[in-house]
Amino acid sequence: xxxxxxxxxxxxxxxxxxxxxxxxxxxxxxxxxxxxxxxxxxxxxxxxxxxxxxxxxxxxxxxxxxxxxxxxxxxxxxxxxxxxxxxxx
Amino acid sequence: xxxxxxxxxxxxxxxxxxxxxxxxxxxxxxxxxxxxxxxxxxxxxxxxxxxxxxxxxxxxxxxxxxxxxxxxxxxxxxxxxxxxxxxxxxxxxxxxxxxxxxxxxxxxxxxxxxxxxxxxxxxxxxxxxxxxxxxxxxxxxxxxxxxxxxxxxxxxxxxxxxxxxxxxxxxxxxxxxxxxxxxxxxxxxxxxxxxxxxxxxxxxxxxxxxxxxxxxxxxxxxxxxxxxxxxxxxxxxxxxxxxxx
Numbered sequence: 001x002x003x004x005x006x007x008x009x010x011x012x013x014x015x016x017x018x019x020x021x022x023x024x025x026x027x028x029x030x031x032x033x034x035x036x037x038x039x040x041x042x043x044x045x046x047x048x049x050x051x052x053x054x055x056x057x058x059x060x061x062x063x064x065x066x067x068x069x070x071x072x073x074x075x076x077x078x079x080x081x082x083x084x085x086x087x088x089x
Numbered sequence: 090x091x092x093x094x095x096x097x098x099x100x101x102x103x104x105x106x107x108x109x110x111x112x113x114x115x116x117x118x119x120x121x122x123x124x125x126x127x128x129x130x131x132x133x134x135x136x137x138x139x140x141x142x143x144x145x146x147x148x149x150x151x152x153x154x155x156x157x158x159x160x161x162x163x164x165x166x167x168x169x170x171x172x173x174x175x176x177x178x179x180x181x182x183x184x185x186x187x188x189x190x191x192x193x194x195x196x197x198x199x200x201x202x203x204x205x206x207x208x209x210x211x212x213x214x215x216x217x218x219x220x221x222x223x224x225x226x227x228x229x230x231x232x233x234x235x236x237x238x239x240x241x242x243x244x245x246x247x248x249x250x251x252x253x254x255x256x257x258x259x260x261x262x263x264x265x266x267x268x269x270x271x272x273x274x275x276x277x278x279x280x281x282x283x284x285x286x287x288x289x290x291x292x293x294x295x296x297x298x299x300x301x302x303x304x305x306x307x308x309x310x311x312x313x314x315x316x317x318x319x320x321x322x323x324x325x326x327x328x329x330x331x332x333x334x
Contacts, residue, residue, distance in 0.1 A: 020253070035252040035291070040313065041160065042141060043104070049113050065159035068290070 001083065006055075006074050013050045014070070017043040029071035047073075055081055092211040093307035093322055094149025094293075096142040097226060099314035100134060101203040109133035118144075118162040126172045138205050139175055139198055140167055146209030147187050147194040149309055153293055154211055156283075165189045171196070184218070197222070208309070208320045224320040225266050229258040229312070243277075250280035250291055259317035263310055266319050267296075275299070278308070 011027055018024055018037040033039045039047070048064045051057070051073060057080040067073045099105060108114060115124055115137075123140055130136045144165040151165075152158045167175070171185030181201070187194045187209070197208040197218060206226050210218065236254055239261050243251065251257050260278050267276055277297040282289035294310050296303040307322040 032252075038253055038255070041145060042098075042108075045114060045117060045162075046111075049117060061161035061163075062159050065161075 001081070003074060003078070006077055007070070009054055010051070010070055010073050010077070013054060014039070014047060017047060027070065029069065029074060031070050032068060033070075034068075051077065057081055090154065090211075090213055091216075091307060091322065092150040092153040093222065093309050093320055094146040094151070094153070094209040094211075095207060095224065095309040095311050095318055095320040096145035096149065096209075097204055097206045097311045097313050097316045097318035098138040098142050099204055099316055100138060102314055105138055106134050108137055120163050120166045122169065122172060123167060126176055130176055130178070132178055135178060135200070135205065136175055139200075139207070142205050142207035143167055143185075143187050143194075143196045143198065143209065145311075146196065146207040146309075147189060147211070148209075149293060150194060150209045150211040151189060151192070165194075167196070168193075197224075199224075199226070201226070204313075204316050206311075206316075206318050221325045222320060222322045223266075223270055224318065227259075227262040227266075227317045228315050229255065229262065229317050230315045246279055246297075247277050250282075255312050255317075259310055259312040259319075262317050263308075263319040267321065270321065270323065272296075273298070278310075 007029065014037065015024060017039050020036065020038045023031060023036045023038070031037055033044055048059050048067070052059055055077050057077065059076065059080070063076060067076060109127065115127065119127065119140060127133050127136050144162050147165050148158065148160050166188050168186045168188055171187070174183055174185055181199060183198045185196045185198065187196050192211060195210040195218065199206045204226065206224070208222060208224055210222070236257065239257050240248065242261055242264065247260070251260060263278060264276065268274065275298055278294055279297045280294050281292045283292055294308055296306045296308055305324045309320045311318045
């Protein structure tokens with residue numbers, strides 16, 4: 001699984017939780033969950049749980065707290081699934 | 090020392106109304122005792138979001154005093170006595186407590202039909218909060234004002250940390266509320282940034298005037314769907330000094 005595949009999966013998970021259509025259209029790894037996508041902390045819990053399911057990983061609260069942007073989520077996923085050659089941005 | 094946080098939750102949206110059936114969410118967020126109270130309640134939505142808003146409010150207060158705090162909802166646990174008071178569920182206002190490790194927070198809950206608002210207070214003193222903490226909730230969809238007009242109400246420093254129309258509206262109503270408390274028109278609502286893990290992270294809202302942050306004026310903002318909420322405590326004799334930075 002490469003980084004772009006992970007990105008696509010994360011976007012699929014995140015999309016239903018954001019009300020900001022213009023931010024979703026321009027979504028990229030720098031997109032900020034709170035500031036850009038307007039996803040509040042309760043919905044972020046749902047997203048973390050969905051990421052755990054999708055990638056079969058565990059993300060405790062301390063790790064989840066590090067997720068500010070989509071890039072953060074992807075880096076964490078890569079770290080947790082132990083991809084050897086995926087670029088960590 | 091006194092630190093303030095607040096959180097508002099819209100109870101009328103489908104997301105909030107259906108959350109009691111999301112077992113994974115409940116297990117992730119709530120302690121066993123809290124889940125037992127939720128399960129036994131006749132108004133699970135009210136209980137869930139009352140507990141959640143208390144955790145969020147306490148966390149927002151906590152992170153001001155202990156910046157390395159991360160949000161671990163189960164560690165912010167509403168006390169047994171307050172859980173029992175919440176079960177009764179008939180009041181519009183309740184003062185309770187929440188524990189986070191060795192710290193105890195006072196939580197002031199207020200309910201209306203469509204929202205719950207919690208103010209969390211971290212302090213070493215026993216206080217009559219009603220007299221010193223001012224809070225208000227606004228419906229930002231009422232009195233809709235042109236966004237460009239709203240933006241003119243803020244300085245460039247303030248606009249640096251405003252990312253959405255809802256945030257703009259929240260700050261607009263917050264400043265209007267501050268004026269009713271006697272704050273001057275020159276008051277600014279800012280959010281500075283601080284280094285965090287090789288990038289910058291937005292800090293909590295602060296009051297500023299003439300480029301001076303008013304550290305002894307506690308303020309917290311929250312918004313969810315149509316609701317914006319503010320909690321503020323100006324300097325109070327015997328609690329914090331009257332001077333700023």
